[in-house]
């Protein structure tokens with residue numbers, strides 16, 4: 518479900534759209550969140566089982582599907598979800614799909630300002646951050662990561678990221694300057710370690726695998742990530 522029709526459908530039937538996507542996920546085994554990546558969702562579950570996250574933060578809410586999943590996940594442990602969207606239409610739709618969930622806080626605006634505004638209150642908490650704000654002229658990824666460098670107890674997952682050793686995972690590249698890949702972020706992550714899928718793209722299904730990386734902002738969580746067989750530390 519992608520593109521214009523999907524947006525219109527979700528706009529017209531916000532709650533039903535969430536319900537249908539969740540039902541379809543049950544039938545197909547492909548999640549309605551995390552870019553529909555099944556094995557990635559397993560990797561997330563392993564991380565989530567080992568770290569008592571207090572907050573789940575997403576940039577790029579879009580229609581609220583990953584937000585919904587994170588809210589359900591956070592709800593099992595009394596945690597909160599913060600998600601931010603710059604596009605007025607998408608924000609309005611997400612407000613109707615997930616805006617009424619008790620532990621969800623939606624923000625309209627730029628992801629970098631959003632993360633900076635959260636810093637004073639949650640930067641020291643245990644946070645899971647899903648960076649998924651892109652599609653436009655300005656790619657906020659580097660600036661987002663510069664804010665997150667000051668969040669020491671944080672795990673970051675970046676969607677649509679180039680997996681350097683497996684081109685079977687798709688990634689986003691808008692031009693030479695704006696490619697979601699390691700060289701693009703290298704100057705923004707300091708000494709943080711980066712992890713990639715430790716399995717071939719085919720496990721997600723041929724032609725539909727999307728890349729990602731996971732970053733432990735401080736060494737505190739590298740021990741955790743090192744134990745997750747689905748992830749591989751990139752040297």
Ligand SMILES: C[S@@+](CC[C@H](N)C(=O)[O-])C[C@H]1O[C@@H](n2cnc3c(N)ncnc32)[C@H](O)[C@@H]1O
Nearest residue numbers: 577578579582583602603604627628649650651
């Ligand atoms: C790939 S979609 C996000 C999908 C969503 N995270 C999910 O898993 O269902 C990207 C979204 O990021 C938003 N976006 C792009 N640039 C942004 C920015 N600078 N700040 C906040 N949101 C942004 C777009 O409007 C779009 O809705």
